[in-house]
Amino acid sequence: MVFRRLLGSMGVGGPQVDTVLAGGAVVPGGTLSGQVCLLGGESAERIEHIGLELLARVEAEHDDGESEGAVVFERFTVGGGFVLGPHEERAVPFSVPVPWETPVTELYGQPLGIVLGVRTELAVAGARDKGDLDPLVVRPLPVQEAVLEALGQLGCGFRSADLEYGHIGGTGQTLPFYQEIELTPAPQYAHAVSEFELTFIASPAGCQVVVEADRRGGLFSSGHDELSRVSLGHADAHTLDWNAEVDGWLRRLTDRPAHQPSLGHQAAPYACAPPVHHDPYGHGAHGHQDPYGHQGHHVDHGHHVGHGHHGHHDPYDRHDGHGSHGSYDSYDPYDKDDDHRSGPGVGTAIAAGAAGLAVGFVGGMVADEIVDEIGDFFDGDDD
Missing domain, CATH: 2.60.40.640 (Immunoglobulin-like)
Incomplete structure (x- = not known):
């Protein structure tokens, strides 16, 4: 010790x-x-x-x-x-x-x-x-791992991951930052997109997946970003055909007619709030929803998103002291009797991309x- x-x-x-x-x-x-x-x-x-x-x-x-x-x-x-x-x-x-x-x-x-x-x-x-x-x-939740695995099986490559200060509008995000996972598009999407950016916003009820596509410009159109947001339940990790599901998300973004240029400014999709001097002590009740409750895996199809500034609110709107366990669902998302995705044996390109990232982006550490x-x-x- x-x-x-x-x-x-x-x-x-x-x-x-x-x-x-x-x-x-x-x-x-x-x-x-x-x-x-x-x-x-x-x-x-x-x-x-x-x-x-x-x-x-x-x-x-x-x-x-x-x-x-x-x-x-x-x-x-x-x-x-x-x-x-x-x-x-x-x-x-x-x-x-x-x-x-x-x-x-x-x-x-x-x-x-x-x-x-x-x-x-x-x-x-x-x-x-x-x-x-x-x-x-x-490590990722099962539903997050299922999405990443499907992206790898579809041929997308892992480029990098970082944490960005700011908020994604309309997601109910509570932390003052979000994770952005950058992916190179598979050949079937590369004609329309130069990069995909993926963000997970998890909660006791499920997980929202925000996919941003960096659309390529054309002869009569400029490059721009488009978003798609999908709401998933935790139980979806074991029930959906993930390759077909994720392919549908990406094709809805890549097959849409190119955006025509306009005089207006194409605003950034993520509202970046100024620093707030919050006191993150204590937890607000996250609710006691069934963590496996389906949210209908609602799909909010990609669209051009303007500035969604959230103002100067406290991202930690919490009220019950120093963190009681009652405010969080304490289920083990991996405590499942049925078979679940379990790691390198699936042999996905995302796993290979992550291995490459450990040597490249992280510098061989x-x-x-x-x-x-x-x-x-x-x-x-x-x-």
Whole structure:
């Protein structure tokens, strides 16, 4: 066990902390478990507060170009209110809900280049210090995996994935950022589209899939973006013909007559809200819907979407304190008796694309190096 000494405001000789996460990846809407291991310093200290922060590396577009920074998208209080004796060892177990909109960091065990972390904060005698930092690994929900697998089987290639600051209008998105997965089109779509961009907005009731197609320009038309939005239930992962379903989405976008140029500005489909100084402590009730309830997998066919600015609202409209389990559905989406999609054995192009991404986009990093990147990036953040 490797303890990290809390220096800074607590001084040398203070308590040390090591947060140990339960093995394996988590899923959106699932549970993150582990324990915070404490080792007392030279003297007894009152541990007032033990907190966990979920962080993400997020890109933001603005007038001067692009920038990136760390966003804390959830906080939890997992312990505190006790005295830690000199050199005393104590473990504080925790089990906290993972937000449904948490981005996916790996596909079939291959990293996608998304940087998420779990940071531990300790408050001792009125001083706070951010101590241990661990990578957060998130695998897709079954319905998300089914969509990605179908895209691979249809011949689309994996290009990159990142987190964009902003909101997608009309989705009910609650986090201040969304994940964008960029795909190269398969040959049957490439005549009309240069790229597909895919976003998942998950919830207890299901998952919305937003597909943006970068349409090519023609002799009498300009290039433009078109969107399609589909609402899926969690149970759809095991019932739909996914190749046919996803092919239908893409063909509705690519087979539509090209948009004729106009004098009006073609606005960006994603409303990018300015930074908000919200307090993400506490959870609002996400409802207790049946997580396997069908939403009729409603399809909102692709259309030109203008600016949908959401104003300066607090994206964390929550109201019940420090994160009770009751506000989240705690079902295990993989706890199914029937057969489900289970990884590399399916041999899809998306899996191969993800493997290529781990070598290309992530720069050939292995797991330990990705952990180092997480530490290097978040250690400089003082939020």
